[in-house]
Amino acid sequence: MRTTNAVDTFENRIDYPLATVGAGAPVLARRICLVVLVVFFFSAIPGRASSNALQEVYLPFHDSLDFTKYSSMKNRLLDGYGAYRRAGHMHAGLDIKGKYDEKVYSIGDGTVAAIYDEFPYRTVLIEHVLVGGEKIYSGYIHLEDIEVGVGQTVDHKTAIGRLFSKSEHKKSKFYKNHLHFEIRKTMERYRGISIKCKTMEELNRYFYDPSVFLREHMKK
Ligand SMILES: [Zn+2]
Secondary structure, X not given: OOOOOOOOOHHHHOOOOHHHOOOOOOHHHHHHHHHHHHHHHHHOOOOOOOOOOEOOOOOOOOOOOOOOEHHHHHHHEEEOOOOEOOOOOEOOXXXXXXXXXXXXXXXXXXXXXXXXXXXXXOEEEEEEEEOOOOEEEEEEEOOEOOOOOOOOEEOOXXXXXXXXXXXXXXXXXXXXXXXXXXXXXXXXOOOOHHHHOOOXXXXXXXXXXXXHHHHHHOEO
16 A cells, blocks of 8 residues: 655656555545646647647737737838848838837737847747647837746737837837837747848748738738
8 A cells, every 4th residue: 555755756656557546535636636647648748739829810019909800900011021121131021100109919829939139129039839830930129128038928918018119219210110020930040130131032931921921810
């Protein structure tokens, strides 16, 4: 007969048939024990679809628009994916106009993968697992007051930072106060890769067109 003591660890216990787990303990305690074991067992299976796979996608702004619909952002779009930049590179994301100090939200369930902390390019990258298992990264650039940390689990209700204030915008010298929003295929060279892509072929190696991505994953 086994007794409960310091060496009665989970590793020891797992070799016993489940029916003997916690024998002698009250019924409720035994049931809780079983549930914990079952949950642990299933969560440990590698490659199993994450419970926070990106099922639903929302706009990164919530103020004065229906953030469940892609079309409600149309008056805010400034510059698209692949636009030519005078510096000689292709634009890697969407520029979305916003109000001063406007909050920016994650587009959906994910985990903060990286933060780049240098004005005026403060960036949050969020890793999302698509329903089919593919990993993509949403990038939010030109943020201030970043409110999340690397490794943090987020959803579409998580404010990750805010757009520039009026004075920050002036200091940035950007044409309009905006969020630069990207959908990346990889974390590789996440700092500064946008300005190195001189052709659409190079751009498409690292990025998806965010407007295509949002249209495919959102309500019209
Ligand atoms: Zn941009």
